[in-house]
Amino acid sequence: MARYGLLIDYEYCTGCHSCExxxxxxxxxxVGKFGIQLAEIGPWQIxxxxxxxxxxxxxxxxxxxxxxxxxxxxLPSCVHHCQANVMKFGKVEDLAKEMEGKxxxxxxxxx
Amino acid sequence: xGEKTKxxxxxxxxxxxTRGSAWSGPGCHIGCGVLLFTDKDGKLVKVEGDPxxxxxxxxxxxxxxxxxxATNHPDRLKYPMKxxxxxxENKWERITWDEAYDTIVKEFTKVKEQYGAESVxxxxxxxxxxxxxxxxxAWSFGSPNWVPLGLTGNAxxxxxxxxxxxxxxxxxxxxxxxxxxxxxDNPDYKVPECMAVWGNNTVVSNADxxxxxxxxxxxxxxxxxxxxxxxxxxxASKAELxxxxxxxxxxxxxxxxxxxxxxxELYDKDFVDKWxxxxxxxxxxxxxxxxxxxxxxxxIPEEKIIAAARLFANSKPATVQWGLALDMTQETLPASHxxxxxxxxxxxxxxxxxxxxxxxxxFYGGGWGDELISDEQKAKRIGLxxxxxxxxxxxxxxxxxxxxxxxxxxxxxxKAAWIQTNNSLACMSADPKKTYAGLRxxxxxxxxDLFLTPTIVACADIVLPAATYPERDGLRFGDGPQxxxxxxxxxxxxxxxSDMQINLELGKRWNPEAYPWDNVQDMFTHMLKSKGVDYSFxxxxxxxxxxxxxEYKRHEKGTMRFDGEVGFNTPTRRIELFSTFYEQAGxxxxxxxxxxxxxxxxxxxxxxxxxxxxxxxxxxxxxxxxEHRQIPHLRAIHPDxxxxxxPEAAAKFGVKAGDWVWVENSMGRAKRKVEITPIMDPRVVxxxxxWWFPEAEAAEPTLFNLxxxxxxxxxxxQPGKSGFGGxxxxxxxxxxxxxxxxx
Ligand code: SF4
Ligand code: SF4
Ligand code: SF4
Numbered sequence: 001m002a003r004y005g006l007l008i009d010y011e012y013c014t015g016c017h018s019c020e021x022x023x024x025x026x027x028x029x030x031v032g033k034f035g036i037q038l039a040e041i042g043p044w045q046i047x048x049x050x051x052x053x054x055x056x057x058x059x060x061x062x063x064x065x066x067x068x069x070x071x072x073x074x075l076p077s078c079v080h081h082c083q084a085n086v087m088k089f090g091k092v093e094d095l096a097k098e099m100e101g102k103x104x105x106x107x108x109x110x111x
Numbered sequence: 112x113g114e115k116t117k118x119x120x121x122x123x124x125x126x127x128x129t130r131g132s133a134w135s136g137p138g139c140h141i142g143c144g145v146l147l148f149t150d151k152d153g154k155l156v157k158v159e160g161d162p163x164x165x166x167x168x169x170x171x172x173x174x175x176x177x178x179x180x181a182t183n184h185p186d187r188l189k190y191p192m193k194x195x196x197x198x199x200e201n202k203w204e205r206i207t208w209d210e211a212y213d214t215i216v217k218e219f220t221k222v223k224e225q226y227g228a229e230s231v232x233x234x235x236x237x238x239x240x241x242x243x244x245x246x247x248x249a250w251s252f253g254s255p256n257w258v259p260l261g262l263t264g265n266a267x268x269x270x271x272x273x274x275x276x277x278x279x280x281x282x283x284x285x286x287x288x289x290x291x292x293x294x295x296d297n298p299d300y301k302v303p304e305c306m307a308v309w310g311n312n313t314v315v316s317n318a319d320x321x322x323x324x325x326x327x328x329x330x331x332x333x334x335x336x337x338x339x340x341x342x343x344x345x346x347a348s349k350a351e352l353x354x355x356x357x358x359x360x361x362x363x364x365x366x367x368x369x370x371x372x373x374x375x376e377l378y379d380k381d382f383v384d385k386w387x388x389x390x391x392x393x394x395x396x397x398x399x400x401x402x403x404x405x406x407x408x409x410x411i412p413e414e415k416i417i418a419a420a421r422l423f424a425n426s427k428p429a430t431v432q433w434g435l436a437l438d439m440t441q442e443t444l445p446a447s448h449x450x451x452x453x454x455x456x457x458x459x460x461x462x463x464x465x466x467x468x469x470x471x472x473x474f475y476g477g478g479w480g481d482e483l484i485s486d487e488q489k490a491k492r493i494g495l496x497x498x499x500x501x502x503x504x505x506x507x508x509x510x511x512x513x514x515x516x517x518x519x520x521x522x523x524x525x526k527a528a529w530i531q532t533n534n535s536l537a538c539m540s541a542d543p544k545k546t547y548a549g550l551r552x553x554x555x556x557x558x559x560d561l562f563l564t565p566t567i568v569a570c571a572d573i574v575l576p577a578a579t580y581p582e583r584d585g586l587r588f589g590d591g592p593q594x595x596x597x598x599x600x601x602x603x604x605x606x607x608x609s610d611m612q613i614n615l616e617l618g619k620r621w622n623p624e625a626y627p628w629d630n631v632q633d634m635f636t637h638m639l640k641s642k643g644v645d646y647s648f649x650x651x652x653x654x655x656x657x658x659x660x661x662e663y664k665r666h667e668k669g670t671m672r673f674d675g676e677v678g679f680n681t682p683t684r685r686i687e688l689f690s691t692f693y694e695q696a697g698x699x700x701x702x703x704x705x706x707x708x709x710x711x712x713x714x715x716x717x718x719x720x721x722x723x724x725x726x727x728x729x730x731x732x733x734x735x736x737x738e739h740r741q742i743p744h745l746r747a748i749h750p751d752x753x754x755x756x757x758p759e760a761a762a763k764f765g766v767k768a769g770d771w772v773w774v775e776n777s778m779g780r781a782k783r784k785v786e787i788t789p790i791m792d793p794r795v796v797x798x799x800x801x802w803w804f805p806e807a808e809a810a811e812p813t814l815f816n817l818x819x820x821x822x823x824x825x826x827x828x829q830p831g832k833s834g835f836g837g838x839x840x841x842x843x844x845x846x847x848x849x850x851x852x853x854x
Binding site: 018021024025031032043044045049051053080081082083 | 158159160162172314327330352744745
């Protein structure tokens with residue numbers, strides 16, 4: 001069976017936390033537990049006006065890729081709500097192809 | 112107008128889904144499209160973004176995602192209560208709605224008979240859908256005193272709107288395709304080549320009808336950013352140019368950019384010839400602002416000011432998404448005037464991807480029902496004599512004068528207050544101890560809110576429980592390009608009622624003619640039809656969202672002016688770079704810059720004692736002003752009030768990350784937790800605003816730790832000459848560690 005994953009374009013992830021909270025609400029997770037958790041890389045100065053300042057949401061072991069939602073034909077809750085529209089759900093094979101066309105992408109295969 | 116095919120309510124397994132708009136509280140101003148999920152007991156269990164709503168296209172910020180935890184929160188106010196202890200003791204007794212209304216009518220009428228209706232003030236905060244309803248309540252009672260209590264110089268949004276209308280006859284917003292339901296697919300739309308994000312961090316703040324992540328949508332489509340911000344925000348880090356401005360000096364920057372654009376002849380000569388008034392005077396004025404001088408004032412390197420001016424002027428189209436920082440400049444009107452001139456002389460007025468005059472459907476910006484109040488009563492509005500500009504098109508009382516009058520009782524005493532959607536002491540009031548002292552002198556105070564707040568505990572005699580948005584019906588038209596949306600009730604908590612229902616029921620008691628409707632739905636239908644929107648409330652919720660037709664270049668078509676002539680809605684029919692309106696009102700007709708009252712340049716002696724520039728008021732993801740502190744998933748994102756400081760400054764002042772410090776100036780002090788970050792200029796610190804700890808003791812003297820936390824204890828009542836503007840974002844302070852035992 002094909003493996004599914006989450007593709008993140010972290011060039012445009014603003015660190016808005018919507019993926020985290022959408023997942024917590026969908027799965028009734030208490031404070032401190034996450035299906036996906038944000039990592040902040042920076043901010044620090046590379047040189048002059050160039051800064052390293054990025055966010056990457058990382059699925060945890062609690063991520064079940066929203067199996068119940070998928071069964072109803074819905075998108076995973078994090079993908080649905082992502083404010084910067086930088087998350088994509090799909091077959092790993094297809095998502096990997098997309099990565100060839102753009103920098104600053106990361107592909108997760110939580111399960 | 113777009114028509115929906117999807118019903119407004121449907122069943123999904125064992126849950127009911129209701130489509131509608133999210134207009135606070137809690138939350139924000141902008142009203143994203145939401146799907147509210149309720150179970151068979153009518154309990155709100157989940158909120159999702161409505162993917163079919165063009166406004167947010169399915170996306171939601173964390174505040175609406177977590178709304179069920181706010182609506183169902185155990186600490187919600189659930190029934191009316193009256194105070195039984197002394198004010199501040201936090202002792203309450205449950206009463207019926209009837210008893211509450213009877214008491215309020217009796218006490219307010221007593222004041223009216225003894226002192227006049229004007230001695231009752233009607234106070235609102237921001238956000239929660241309130242302006243039409245509270246203005247009608249005040250006016251139907253006979254009081255002209257509707258006021259954003261404590262907000263020095265009305266320093267939020269109104270100054271920008273007022274300034275734009277005074278000089279151009281319209282407000283203007285950045286065109287992110289939001290006026291069309293087709294959004295980015297609208298064939299007439301053009302992606303801006305450049306956007307100046309000026310004085311707001313859009314992705315966090317979502318202010319004034321502007322969904323902040325539209326900026327990210329545009330970046331992906333090629334828009335270059337110029338970010339003007341004292342902090343390196345995430346947007347600033349991705350910008351073509353980040354201008355790290357000294358807080359409060361925005362007008363100088365705009366004038367410096369105008370200097371470059373005019374002297375290098377980068378402006379749109381055709382547009383200026385045809386549609387601008389007073390260009391020569393502006394040209395002369397900007398000579399006072401050479402780039403070298405502007406660089407000295409703003410702390411921005413000269414080459415960046417020049418580069419920003421050229422990039423903005425050479426981009427076709429270019430647009431500006433500006434924010435609160437402009438209102439929170441003491442001389443806010445000339446600051447807005449300068450920025451308005453920037454986008455005007457570069458020909459970005461009403462072109463696709465430029466600046467839009469927002470189409471309206473239902474305009475209640477100036478309140479609702481001013482025919483209910485006599486001219487004699489209107490003339491008693493507080494602040495009119497000191498600030499004559501408030502007579503022209505503005506209907507609120509002047510907040511600084513209200514604060515003074517609460518203190519002095521001159522020229523007439525204030526005796527009672529209706530405080531609805533306003534946690535003034537914790538949130539927007541400048542010098543909150545002054546507001547506190549003023550309110551405590553009153554004979555009778557009513558508070559209407561979602562939770563007990565420091566303001567209610569300290570001052571209220573009666574408290575009424577208001578509904579969150581999933582508990583109420585309503586209309587959403589709002590700021591920016593309007594669209595018609597319905598807010599749909601899906602759940603009921605305790606005996607809570609919506610602000611609209613409360614005001615309808617109370618208003619009926621003292622002025623039944625002003626409230627001829629049996630229920631809020633009939634009232635909403637009347638509001639729609641009387642403004643020419645041909646739907647009942649029940650019909651609107653089926654077809655929402657509805658959009659008014661949009662067309663560009665309205666000034667060439669004669670649809671900007673009420674008389675149908677071409678041009679803009681100003682006396683000269685042009686964009687007034689030289690304002691005939693300001694000239695008549697005795698104000699400088701041209702834009703200018705004034706130093707903040709206290710600053711490194713204006714008060715060097717004070718700067719020696721208070722060696723840091725302090726800016727306040729920036730938002731956080733999970734919090735809307737003083738809201739959301741009691742919502743665990745949101746509080747966890749930002750648990751403590753912070754002071755952001757540069758590593759060099761932290762070393763200089765001997766503070767470490769996580770230390771609690773006092774931030775202090777000559778007026779007062781507040782506690783903040785140190786966050787060391789290179790996003791700051793070493794000379795500037797940024798303090799969170801609107802903090803209180805709902806988990807702390809409510810009763811005085813603790814008052815939810817208010818007096819330890821309220822940063823506005825450092826903010827003076829200090830409006831600009833016009834009565835608009837303030838210094839919330841440009842103060843001086845020192846910092847020192849909080850003693851171990853005080854932490
Ligand atoms: S896919 Fe579902 S379970 Fe996984 S992180 Fe996203 S919302 Fe959570
Ligand atoms: S919701 Fe999207 S933009 Fe926001 S933090 Fe998550 S991935 Fe980033
Ligand atoms: S921006 Fe956030 S709080 Fe405001 S309406 Fe949208 S989702 Fe709700």
